[in-house]
Amino acid sequence: MPGIEDFAGKVAVVTGGASGIGYALAQRFLEEGMSVAIADVEQSALDSAVASLSAKGRVIGVPTDVRDIEAVENLARTALEQLGRVDVVCNNAGVETGGSFLSISESAWRWVMDVNFFGVLNGCRVFLPLLEANGGGHIVNTASVAAFNSGTATMTPYCASKFAVLGMSECLEVELRTAGSNVGVSLLAPGPVKTRMVDAERNRPQDVAQANEEGRVKVMERLAAVTAQSGLEPAVVADQVLEAIRNNTFFVLPHPDMATAGIQRRMDWMATGTPPPVRQAGS
Numbered sequence: 001m002p003g004i005e006d007f008a009g010k011v012a013v014v015t016g017g018a019s020g021i022g023y024a025l026a027q028r029f030l031e032e033g034m035s036v037a038i039a040d041v042e043q044s045a046l047d048s049a050v051a052s053l054s055a056k057g058r059v060i061g062v063p064t065d066v067r068d069i070e071a072v073e074n075l076a077r078t079a080l081e082q083l084g085r086v087d088v089v090c091n092n093a094g095v096e097t098g099g100s101f102l103s104i105s106e107s108a109w110r111w112v113m114d115v116n117f118f119g120v121l122n123g124c125r126v127f128l129p130l131l132e133a134n135g136g137g138h139i140v141n142t143a144s145v146a147a148f149n150s151g152t153a154t155m156t157p158y159c160a161s162k163f164a165v166l167g168m169s170e171c172l173e174v175e176l177r178t179a180g181s182n183v184g185v186s187l188l189a190p191g192p193v194k195t196r197m198v199d200a201e202r203n204r205p206q207d208v209a210q211a212n213e214e215g216r217v218k219v220m221e222r223l224a225a226v227t228a229q230s231g232l233e234p235a236v237v238a239d240q241v242l243e244a245i246r247n248n249t250f251f252v253l254p255h256p257d258m259a260t261a262g263i264q265r266r267m268d269w270m271a272t273g274t275p276p277p278v279r280q281a282g283s
């Protein structure tokens with residue numbers, strides 16, 4: 001199936017659209033003449049994003065916690081009612097917390113898995129039938145190079161959630177392509193991008209303790225420094241996503257070397273039996 005060639009007049013839904021990569025995706029879609037529904041759990045950021053993006057085209061903000069399937073159903077209903085159709089869905093909202101293995105509480109595990117994995121799954125389950133009924137469309141699920149790289153210090157829940165997004169998205173893509181579906185799937189797996197991800201705990205639910213172990217704090221400080229120095233601009237990532245939708249390409253790899261190095265390390269581990277040493281985030 002070819003991808004979407006003409007974006008003008010079409011409609012995109014972007015979760016986590018109030019900041020970072022999601023905001024850049026919304027902006028890029030508007031520049032192509034699409035209308036956009038941005039969904040986010042952070043109300044003030046959502047309001048500011050809608051206000052600043054409105055100059056570029058028709059955009060609505062829908063307060064949505066992607067962990068809640070009823071909220072995602074409401075997002076779909078609102079997009080259909082106010083924008084008339086849905087063609088592209090970016091399941092992009094994500095969070096990060098962690099620490100040394102036994103310091104990570106069950107509530108922290110559930111928060112990361114609920115947003116990063118079940119949030120993406122909710123988006124696929126709610127929007128896939130709408131896209132199919134609409135004559136076709138495209139789903140973009142945001143993972144990370146963490147989907148290919150295990151053993152990153154203090155980031156075990158994030159890594160597990162992104163492996164899950166990768167596995168689910170690959171299975172969905174293979175199933176839909178084999179069935180001749182009119183819906184394409186892409187997996188976005190970036191390395192460091194200049195966003196507010198290192199400050200993801202700003203959206204931490206009250207029952208999740210702050211991850212402030214000394215080792216964890218150092219990892220986050222290093223990641224923030226690496227991202228500030230050499231991270232990609234979100235707009236560059238958004239351009240790559242647009243091309244993937246246009247060409248119906250599955251893997252969107254803004255940092256291809258980091259993705260393939262992670263796979264290579266695991267292949268070497270399988271071949272030699274020797275696990276690689278702990279990695280630092282962003283390396």
Ligand SMILES: NC(=O)c1ccc[n+]([C@@H]2O[C@H](COP(=O)([O-])OP(=O)(O)OC[C@H]3O[C@@H](n4cnc5c(N)ncnc54)[C@H](O)[C@@H]3O)[C@@H](O)[C@H]2O)c1
Nearest residue numbers: 016019020021041042065066093094144192193195196197
């Ligand atoms: N920035 C990076 O270096 C990087 C690298 C790899 C992958 N990613 C992934 O990119 C995606 C976007 O993150 P970003 O880097 O733009 O960070 P960001 O923090 O700037 O944006 C994430 C957005 O998701 C929203 N969000 C958080 N929890 C939510 C929930 N429960 N429901 C709805 N919205 C929620 C936040 O309010 C925020 O607006 C994430 O999935 C992240 O894991 C980021």
